[in-house]
Amino acid sequence: MIGLGIESTAHTFSCAILEKKGKQGKILSDVRKIYRPPEGEGIHPREASRHHVENSAIVLSECLQEAGVTIKDLDIVSYAAGPGLGPCLRVGAVVARSLASYYNIPIYPVNHAIGHIELGKLLTGAKNPLVLLVSGGHTMLLAFLNKQWRVFGETLDITLGQLLDQFGRSIGFASPCGKNIEDLASSSSNYVLLPYSVKGNDVSFSGLLSATKSIVPKSKADACFSLQETAFAMISEAVERALSFTRKKELLIVGGVAANRRLSEMLQDVCKRHGCKFFVAPQKYAGDCGSQICWTGLLESQVKNGVLLEDTFVTQSWRLDSVKVDY
């Protein structure tokens, strides 16, 4: 079975083609174009959606070409229907609807966050993990129970990605700022005490963000170092709490921030202590991509028919713990 997946929730417009044989999935192509805001600024939804519109045709045709398939070979089309930025989501949905209606291909709206998890499981082979989803849109600890992903801990305000991006932009980096902060942090080892806020399995980052900004005038490098050490220690503790509570023996990290080496290093240490296997989505597929959407659509097609065109919604707010998973 061959599927096309379209991702356009935030800064990335991506199309991917995957082939599914039984439980095996193979990525035939995954093409992306990423909208880059000017330095010091965040994603402007209108500009991002313009970027997606301008690039959608190129990305789609490149992805077909690379996979060596034509539109007629496609068994299903899936698109990210949320959560995300409205104007951006609509671009992906329009492309998916056009293909579905013109070529009469079954269409599947997919939850973007579930996509991160399912692709992570496919690529790492994790079977029954506690999942840490860390990105610009999410900071959540999840475990699968009774046909749904259940939240065992999450941020009470901003996400880890937002924390890094908002701080990074305040010192002049362009979003996403994670890599820049990581590089600058590695030049310092001077830890400045910052607010550490773990509430049970939950975390809160907004106080940390303000406090970190206030130490920037002394040293940007110290600020980056201390920010990473504090925020990642908070996440690691929340993970430890959730691991010990759920007694899971696998940890899977997915989402854009999974690419951070310091975070991985800390979480590996956590796993060692709890005798738990550590899985992290490969860097190329940790962030937003069409493959995550395509694979989830293919999984859904095992148990569901495509939806009617009039039901192909997009929604900015769509919590992944409200999605029933039947496959």
Add this chain to the structure above:
Amino acid sequence: MKLLKKGAEADIYLTKWNDSRVILKIRKAKKYRNPILDEKIRKQRTIRESQTISEVKSFGIPTPLVYYVDLKKSSIIMQEIPGSPVHDLPDSKIIKVSKEIGKLVGVMHKNGIMHGDLTTSNFILYKNKVYVIDFGLSQKTIKSEDHAVDLRLIKEILNSAHAKIMESAWKNFLSGYKSVVGSTNYAKIIHLVSVIESRGRYATVV
């Protein structure tokens, strides 16, 4: 000395102290954490836990007795409560015991204590009495917002780990809680719980 549990932040041992069976809870240094931060967290929580665990006894919350605190090692020696964590009880029992948990949380809040880590593993049923443990994240606070954070956490835990019985367990918890804090405070705190939930990511439809 026998390792009972590797908890999230501490190792729990069963051991002997002055000829009686006791629990040794030790917060060992965490390699992954920056040493300055690590030291601060371990020390602060050891102090907080030993203080609160004794303080809440004065208004009738069943907790283990603290025998000895070693700040250098961040360890606490306390009474063993040999019952079973509420988390491991059969569903019907959890539903029943939820009301008592609600009452206990109500009493703590009424007396200005926020537990900070209200999960079903931190309540132990022993001889028909529910004991509260693990006060490392507790705070002295009379702010309704802080109390609401406590409630939100236990709600999250019921909704995830005990999803099948969430509705009845939560209902019982709330009725126990309300019976202690009174309708006015109850209404205020429940409202704040929904405010906190709405602040969460993608919580409401835009």
